[in-house]
Amino acid sequence: MNIALIAHDAKKELMIQFCIAYSGILSNHSLCATGTTGKIVSEATGLRIQRFLGGAQGGDQQIASRISCNEVDLLLFFRDPLNPKPSEPNDMNLLRLCDMYNIPVATNIATAEVLIHGLERGDLDWRNIVNPKY
Numbered sequence: 001m002n003i004a005l006i007a008h009d010a011k012k013e014l015m016i017q018f019c020i021a022y023s024g025i026l027s028n029h030s031l032c033a034t035g036t037t038g039k040i041v042s043e044a045t046g047l048r049i050q051r052f053l054g055g056a057q058g059g060d061q062q063i064a065s066r067i068s069c070n071e072v073d074l075l076l077f078f079r080d081p082l083n084p085k086p087s088e089p090n091d092m093n094l095l096r097l098c099d100m101y102n103i104p105v106a107t108n109i110a111t112a113e114v115l116i117h118g119l120e121r122g123d124l125d126w127r128n129i130v131n132p133k134y
Contacts, residue, residue, distance in 0.1 A: 001073040001119065001127060004063045005033035005041060006055065006094075008085065011078035012037060016044045018076075018109055022116050023047055029119075032066070034059035060090050067097045073127040074119065075105040076112050102130065 007015035015037060019026060023045045031049045038051035053059035066072045075098055098105040106112035118124055
């Protein structure tokens with residue numbers, strides 16, 4: 001599966017800890033991320049991650065484009081709900097696209113853990129029917 005990772009600045013450390021804890025599962029999938037998130041997670045875990053631009057430079061929009069092209073199967077987007085960002089419209093666009101294309105998305109660690117355990121059990125294998133890999 002293709003998994004995209006995005007984390008607001010206040011949530012980057014949480015994303016690192018999450019990816020360390022679940023690196024065994026994540027290593028079996030293709031990962032992509034916005035620039036800084038991808039860099040720090042890769043450095044901390046050794047996971048191979050395709051990095052896009054930083055979120056403020058359009059990396060979130062690059063991931064949104066991949067969602068629109070059905071090239072993302074799962075989005076882990078650790079958002080900071082306490083500090084509004086100038087990029088808030090882009091955040092809402094990502095969530096809207098996930099709803100449009102039936103992409104499972106987690107915006108916090110609790111939901112991310114549910115999705116990652118479901119991924120490990122095969123609960124998300126239906127994505128292979130929606131998005132077959134040839």
